[in-house]
Amino acid sequence: MIVTLIVAAEISWWIVLGLALSTRYLLRWRRTSTALLIGLPAVDLALYALTVLNLRGGTQASWMHALAASYAGFSVGYGPSLVAWADRHFLHRFAGGPKPLPAPKYGPERTAHEWQIAKRTVVSAVITLGLISLLMPLSAGAAHVGTFAQWYWKLGIAAVVNVVVAGCYSLWPKEPPAGVRVEDGRVVEDGRVAEKVESGS
Secondary structure: OHHHHHHHHHHHHHHHHHHHHHHHHOOOOHHHHHHHHHOHHHHHHHHHHHHHHHHHOOOOOOHHHHHHHHHHHHHHHHHHHHHHHHHHHHHHHHOOOOOOOOOOOOHHHHHHHHHHHHHHHHHHHHHHHHHHHHHHHHOOOHHHHHHHHHHHHHHHHHHHHHHHHHHHHHHOOOOOOOOEEEEOOEEEEEHHHHHHHHHHO
16 A cells, blocks of 8 residues: 555656646746645655554554655655756746756856755755654564664765765865866866867868
């Protein structure tokens, strides 16, 4: 049952997001779109609530229950940025908006970008582990508790790795290669390509 709930929640989340963007840019129903966007976290919270009920009903705890909790954590940490990404691409594709800019690759902008990723990962991990902690009393037996406990070090490692990567970019910012001109951390002109074309001709 829990697998079905997770799949249904995943599909529902994207359907609600698609409806929100469609009503905003195709139908110009901004209030409806806003209401749908606000409802996105409700999908993950509903999944978590059903997970709690599933465990309270006597179902044996498994890693799938922890995965269901992670959906709510991911929604808090990465949800806003994912919605913003989808919004930019939908606006460009269907409403004549500007082409979305790629993520910055060099300089302080790349460093700031890596810290944003680290922040989202840490927030997601903290929320997920908090929700898993609430599930643990509902699981029967030490073996079931151990199933949930594995997520502590797994998510902890993921958060630490992201922070270390961001820290490395702070200590050693990535600089563009010679011949590459960047603006706001993004490549606007690559002289190396021109040199290759000229040498080839």
